[in-house]
Amino acid sequence: MTAPESRKRRQRRQAVLGVVLFALLQITCAAVFAALCFIPDLPRWLAWLFAALAGVCGLLVIPALVVLKERFQEIEGGEYDAAAEY
Numbered sequence: 573m574t575a576p577e578s579r580k581r582r583q584r585r586q587a588v589l590g591v592v593l594f595a596l597l598q599i600t601c602a603a604v605f606a607a608l609c610f611i612p613d614l615p616r617w618l619a620w621l622f623a624a625l626a627g628v629c630g631l632l633v634i635p636a637l638v639v640l641k642e643r644f645q646e647i648e649g650g651e652y653d654a655a656a657e658y
Contacts, residue, residue, distance in 0.1 A: 583647045591640045595633045602629035 605626035609619045 580647050584644060587640055587643045587647070591636050594636050598629045598632050598636075602626040605629060 603626075605622045608614075608622040609626070611619075
C-alpha cells in the first residue's frame with residue numbers, strides 16, 4: 573500500500589470515528605431527554621419541551637451523515653492533500 577492510499581484510509585477512518593462519536597453523543601442526549609418526559613407530575617409543557625429536545629438531538633445525526641459523505645468525496649478528490657501543499 574502506498575503512502576497516499578494509507579493516508580486516505582486514515583482520513584476516512586478518522587472521519588467515520590468523528591461521526592460515530594457525535595452520533596453516540598446525540599443518541600445519548602436524546603435518550604436522556606426522552607427519559608425526562610416520564611417524570612411523574614411533570615408539567616405538560618415541560619414534557620413537550622423534553623420530547624422536542626429529544627427529537628432535535630436525534631435529527632442532528634442526519635446532517636452529520638451528509639457531512640460524512642461530503643468528507644469522503646473530499647478525501648477521494650485529494651482536496652485535503654492539495655491544501656496541505658500551501
